[in-house]
Amino acid sequence: MKANCWISPNEVEVNEVPDPAILNSRDAIVRITSTAICGSDLHLLDGYVPTMQEGDILGHEFMGEVVEVGPGVDRGKLRAGDRVVVPFPIGCGACSACQHQLWSCCENTNPNAGVAEKMFGHPTAGIYGYSHLTGGFAGGQAEFARVVLADVNPLKIESDLSDEQVLFLSDILPTGYMGAEMCEITDGDVVAVWGAGPVGQFAMDSARVLGAARVIAIDDVPYRLEMAASQGYDTIDYSDTDVRSALLELTGGRGPDKCIDAVGMEATHGATHLQLYDRVKQAVRSETDRPHALRQAILSCRSGGIVSVIGVYGGLIDKFPAGAWMNRSLTLRTGQCHVQRYMRPLLGRIERGEIDPTRVITHRLPLAEAPHGYDIFKNKADGCEKVVLKP
Amino acid sequence: MELTSTTTVTTPPEEVYAFWRQLDRLPTFMAHLEEVRATEAGRSHWKASAPFGWDVEWDAETTDDVAAQRIAWRSVDGADVPNSGEVRFVPAPGGRGTEVHVTLTYELPGGALGKAVAKYFGEEPSQQLDDDLRRFKQVIETGEVIRSDGAPWGKRAREEFPQHPARPLSDEERKEVLA
Numbered sequence: 001m002k003a004n005c006w007i008s009p010n011e012v013e014v015n016e017v018p019d020p021a022i023l024n025s026r027d028a029i030v031r032i033t034s035t036a037i038c039g040s041d042l043h044l045l046d047g048y049v050p051t052m053q054e055g056d057i058l059g060h061e062f063m064g065e066v067v068e069v070g071p072g073v074d075r076g077k078l079r080a081g082d083r084v085v086v087p088f089p090i091g092c093g094a095c096s097a098c099q100h101q102l103w104s105c106c107e108n109t110n111p112n113a114g115v116a117e118k119m120f121g122h123p124t125a126g127i128y129g130y131s132h133l134t135g136g137f138a139g140g141q142a143e144f145a146r147v148v149l150a151d152v153n154p155l156k157i158e159s160d161l162s163d164e165q166v167l168f169l170s171d172i173l174p175t176g177y178m179g180a181e182m183c184e185i186t187d188g189d190v191v192a193v194w195g196a197g198p199v200g201q202f203a204m205d206s207a208r209v210l211g212a213a214r215v216i217a218i219d220d221v222p223y224r225l226e227m228a229a230s231q232g233y234d235t236i237d238y239s240d241t242d243v244r245s246a247l248l249e250l251t252g253g254r255g256p257d258k259c260i261d262a263v264g265m266e267a268t269h270g271a272t273h274l275q276l277y278d279r280v281k282q283a284v285r286s287e288t289d290r291p292h293a294l295r296q297a298i299l300s301c302r303s304g305g306i307v308s309v310i311g312v313y314g315g316l317i318d319k320f321p322a323g324a325w326m327n328r329s330l331t332l333r334t335g336q337c338h339v340q341r342y343m344r345p346l347l348g349r350i351e352r353g354e355i356d357p358t359r360v361i362t363h364r365l366p367l368a369e370a371p372h373g374y375d376i377f378k379n380k381a382d383g384c385e386k387v388v389l390k391p
Numbered sequence: 392m393e394l395t396s397t398t399t400v401t402t403p404p405e406e407v408y409a410f411w412r413q414l415d416r417l418p419t420f421m422a423h424l425e426e427v428r429a430t431e432a433g434r435s436h437w438k439a440s441a442p443f444g445w446d447v448e449w450d451a452e453t454t455d456d457v458a459a460q461r462i463a464w465r466s467v468d469g470a471d472v473p474n475s476g477e478v479r480f481v482p483a484p485g486g487r488g489t490e491v492h493v494t495l496t497y498e499l500p501g502g503a504l505g506k507a508v509a510k511y512f513g514e515e516p517s518q519q520l521d522d523d524l525r526r527f528k529q530v531i532e533t534g535e536v537i538r539s540d541g542a543p544w545g546k547r548a549r550e551e552f553p554q555h556p557a558r559p560l561s562d563e564e565r566k567e568v569l570a
């Protein structure tokens with residue numbers, strides 16, 4: 001089959017690879033009908049996530065048709081012919097983490113847990129197409145994928161919703177939603193969102209659905225801010241505006257009640273001296289992540305507010321504003337999305353028309369053009385917000 | 392050399408005990424064990440292989456067996472590498488399942504065999520046992536050891552990085568890992 005493979009930093013290639021087959025008895029093989037490029041794939045592309053290897057198949061947002069199930073799959077839950085969306089973290093449903101709905105912290109699905117444990121203290125779940133640190137599972141930017149513990153994880157789509165309406169249940173819609181949910185939004189809350197990429201857009205939509213009085217988008221890419229403005233959100237362009245002052249102005253001097261970091265480890269702005277400091281330290285790997293959005297969110301949030309982090313961090317950061325966090329009674333909440341917790345309720349919101357996930361799609365490309373998709377997404381060229389690939 | 396490790400599983404103590412009591416299941420998750428079979432009441436025959444680079448066999452006797460609480464065993468006279476083991480099952484607080492505490496003790500002989508065993512366990516001997524217990528947890532909670540494309544070897548997951556790329560195995564590679 002054809003698959004989009006990581007070759008080296010900033011190089012991906014669509015190659016011919018073996019078709020997947022059943023390896024564990026509860027596996028299923030899915031013929032992929034739609035897949036997407038995620039902002040976190042760019043962290044892999046850029047080489048900031050360790051343990052990537054030449055030939056690794058990328059992609060953790062995918063859906064399709066089940067073509068084969070292993071002998072251990074509960075046929076009452078999944079069978080050949082079913083149309084499914086696959087959540088990016090692999091859960092087992094049986095360990096303590098899964099039983100507490102902490103699916104992305106599953107204790108059983110990462111065969112490289114011994115390595116992950118050394119970096120993170122405790123291991124985390126296996127993830128498709130997302131480095132060997134998260135298990136070394138082949139990803140879904142391909143014609144077929146092997147889906148693990150297939151009677152627990154995939155969401156069956158039994159209505160006639162289009163691929164584009166449900167594909168993002170695999171990651172970015174639940175991720176954005178969890179970012180807003182962690183904000184515990186109450187009446188009158190102003191929610192500021194750093195990053196107007198696809199996850200940021202869905203965090204904004206979710207904040208509004210969950211009752212935010214006002215939603216503010218912070219970015220420096222004009223078309224992304226326009227996309228947020230078209231939905232009725234306020235916008236701040238940090239390239240020509242002082243973010244903290246603008247937020248105070250928009251909130252009567254209070255500061256946003258809740259702040260969402262939908263940027264993560266490769267933030268590109270900030271005070272020049274700190275930006276240089278972070279870039280140099282990240283280049284020599286003595287700091288793995290550039291945390292500017294997180295710093296700014298903490299400094300901007302009103303006292304007693306919540307800072308919710310859904311942008312991806314991989315390792316260590318410097319100059320964490322612990323004083324602001326501690327002295328102003330801020331709550332910091334975070335996590336890789338526990339997608340399985342949100343898929344069904346969010347499918348309901350899509351069916352009822354409360355959220356339209358298709359609004360972020362700007363590019364539809366054949367799988368063969370995945371490298372071009374990565375290029376325009378990374379360089380924010382051609383108005384690229386979200387690329388859907390068709391195998 | 393004493394190795395200790397512990398894990399918590401959601402399974403109740405009675406079931407975890409019943410699982411371990413069938414010693415022939417240990418090789419499904421313990422990397423160095425090829426085979427364990429009960430021979431007569433309270434006795435078993437153990438065979439360890441590949442990772443040692445050496446075939447080692449011994450007979451063991453069960454020295455303690457308390458339902459839902461504890462199983463202990465030790466090799467009988469004449470083993471090349473005299474060893475003993477104990478596993479305790481402790482109810483985790485607040486209905487959190489069962490804590491499984493394992494201790495393995497090896498009396499390393501001199502000479503090449505002792506060196507081979509020490510080399511196998513490496514600088515962090517308990518890491519092997521940690522990995523064994525991780526796989527035990529997978530087996531009892533999900534039914535089998537989880538394989539990925541990068542780490543497809545199941546309980547033989549001792550390959551160093553770099554691993555197999557995260558792309559499907561060829562037919563030949565798959566036959567080999569599933570053998």
